[in-house]
Each structure stands twice: as C-alpha cells, then as structure tokens.
Amino acid sequence: MTFRIVFMGSPDFALPTLKALNDNFNVVGVVTQPDRPSGRGRKLHQPDIKRLAIKLELPYVQPVSLKEVSAVEKLKEWSPDVIVVAAFGQILRENVLNLPSFGCVNVHASFLPRWRGAAPVQAALLHDDITGVTIMKMDKGLDTGPILSQRALPIADDMTAGVLFDQLAQMGADLLIDTLPKYIDGEIKPQPQDDQKATYAPRLKKKDGKLDFSQPAAFLVRMVRAYNPWPGAYQFFDDTRLKILKAHVVDSLTAQPGTRLVFEGKPAWGTGQGLLILEEVQAAGRSRMSGEEFLRGAKDWIGGETE
Numbered sequence: 001m002t003f004r005i006v007f008m009g010s011p012d013f014a015l016p017t018l019k020a021l022n023d024n025f026n027v028v029g030v031v032t033q034p035d036r037p038s039g040r041g042r043k044l045h046q047p048d049i050k051r052l053a054i055k056l057e058l059p060y061v062q063p064v065s066l067k068e069v070s071a072v073e074k075l076k077e078w079s080p081d082v083i084v085v086a087a088f089g090q091i092l093r094e095n096v097l098n099l100p101s102f103g104c105v106n107v108h109a110s111f112l113p114r115w116r117g118a119a120p121v122q123a124a125l126l127h128d129d130i131t132g133v134t135i136m137k138m139d140k141g142l143d144t145g146p147i148l149s150q151r152a153l154p155i156a157d158d159m160t161a162g163v164l165f166d167q168l169a170q171m172g173a174d175l176l177i178d179t180l181p182k183y184i185d186g187e188i189k190p191q192p193q194d195d196q197k198a199t200y201a202p203r204l205k206k207k208d209g210k211l212d213f214s215q216p217a218a219f220l221v222r223m224v225r226a227y228n229p230w231p232g233a234y235q236f237f238d239d240t241r242l243k244i245l246k247a248h249v250v251d252s253l254t255a256q257p258g259t260r261l262v263f264e265g266k267p268a269w270g271t272g273q274g275l276l277i278l279e280e281v282q283a284a285g286r287s288r289m290s291g292e293e294f295l296r297g298a299k300d301w302i303g304g305e306t307e
C-alpha cells in the first residue's frame with residue numbers, strides 16, 4: 001500500500017516514529033519546531049527531528065506556528081493522505097486536522113484516556129503501575145480523539161522517566177507501523193474515548209520537583225523516578241540545591257518529616273511515613289555521587305531539619 005505521509009514532531013521521543021515511517025512508508029515532508037537557543041552559551045539548538053530529517057534527506061519546514069500561511073501552503077503542496085504527529089509541541093487547528101483525507105494520527109505516550117496532556121510519562125510513574133501507548137485520530141481537543149490502537153507496558157519498580165520515555169517511544173513507533181495500513185485500509189475503526197475516565201497531566205515546571213517531606217517516602221521515591229532526568233527531584237541542604245537521583249524507602253522506621261539522619265551509612269530524611277534513603281545525589285555545580293560520598297563532605301547533615 002502506498003500513501004503519502006507528512007510527519008510532525010520535535011524531541012527525541014519522536015525519533016523512532018520518523019525512522020520507522022521512513023523505513024516502511026512514503027514520507028513526503030517533515031514539520032518540526034524552529035531552532036532555539038539553549039545551554040549556557042545560548043547557542044541555537046536544532047530539534048532532534050530536524051537533524052534526522054537532514055540525515056534521511058527528507059524535506060522539512062520549521063514554522064513558528066502552524067497559523068503561518070506559508071506552513072499551511074507547504075502542507076497542501078505535500079498533499080498528504082495522513083499526517084502523523086509525535087510530541088510536536090504545537091496545537092493543530094481544524095484547517096490542518098482536516099487537510100489529509102485520513103486526518104491526523106497521533107502517537108501518545110499513555111493509555112488514553114488516562115493522562116491526557118503534556119507530561120503523561122511522569123504522571124504514570126507518579127501514580128500507576130502500568131502505562132502504555134495510544135495511536136489515535138486527532139480532533140480539536142487535547143488528546144481527546146478516537147482511539148485506533150493501544151499497547152500496555154508494566155512499570156518496573158526501578159524505572160525512571162528517561163528509561164520509560166525510550167521504551168514508550170519505540171513501542172509507539174512499532175504500534176504505529178502495525179496500525180497505520182490497517183486504518184488506511186478500513187480494517188480499524190476509530191473508537192471514542194470514555195471522557196468520564198479522563199485524567200490530565202499538565203506541563204511540568206522546574207519547581208514541581210521539590211520534595212515535600214510531609215508526603216510518604218514511597219511517594220517521594222516515585223517523584224525521584226518520575227522527574228529523572230527532568231525537572232529533577234530536589235531539596236535544599238545548607239542553602240544549596242541537592243538533586244536526588246536515586247532513593248529508596250525504609251518503612252519500618254520513622255522520624256519527624258524533614259529531619260536529617262544517617263541510615264546504614266547513607267543520608268536520609270524523615271517523611272510523613274517512613275525514611276527516604278538517598279542512594280545517589282548531585283549538589284549544584286558538582287558531579288553526581290553516591291550517598292556515602294556525599295556524607296563525607298556534609299558535616300552538618302546529622303540532626304538538622306529541612307522544610
């Protein structure tokens with residue numbers, strides 16, 4: 001089966017999808033975000049998808065907004081049968097949604113209708129033991145379109161957001177390649193979502209990673225995993241931001257929430273329930289280190305409290 005595909009995406013989550021589409025179908029164009037300054041030097045950074053499009057010798061555009069007349073005209077020129085979207089980062093208006101004869105198909109990193117929105121991977125790690133990917137036909141709502149296919153993935157106890165992102169990205173690409181021809185051929189009929197079961201995962205901010213020691217230690221460990229690598233789980237020690245990269249729970253012991261102590265040679269905090277044991281940390285401006293290494297230089301750790 002031959003059909004024309006335009007792909008829209010930007011970050012590394014979208015890479016497996018574009019690779020798979022290019023290997024299996026006819027990609028006629030790519031739409032990605034503009035180059036933007038990043039890092040300490042504020043140098044212009046190309047989106048991951050742009051670099052891949054160049055490598056694959058695919059035509060691409062980088063509109064600031066799909067409201068631009070030139071962007072819509074380029075889409076019309078490419079004349080897609082379907083537009084595939086994966087972590088694009090822009091809202092598609094109805095003139096774009098209705099442009100291809102088979103509409104726009106999205107690869108979403110959750111088991112919809114659970115965790116619509118910008119941060120579904122982190123939300124699943126915080127609250128669930130299973131997640132997955134959904135291939136859906138897009139409508140004008142936020143991840144509200146009818147479902148074409150889904151695949152579930154159990155969340156391992158030691159899984160971080162970075163690891164889960166990678167697994168879901170590849171799973172989504174594989175599921176899309178299986179789903180797309182069946183959808184185009186009429187074998188798959190879009191099924192509406194149950195809006196009564198919908199939950200939302202809003203875009204995260206850096207401040208969201210701050211640990212609240214009134215919460216149970218088990219939830220704080222979920223935060224550490226969910227916010228690794230970004231925005232990073234953290235608290236302050238001696239007025240310095242301390243990023244927590246890896247931690248575990250001891251439920252059998254308690255201490256006043258925020259109290260600093262040592263457990264089996266590792267730094268620990270009291271919480272609303274149990275102890276939070278710090279296995280790996282990173283102080284501002286320093287390299288990552290084990291909890292034991294950190295303690296050797298943290299003379300004021302024992303006995304103090306953190307809010």
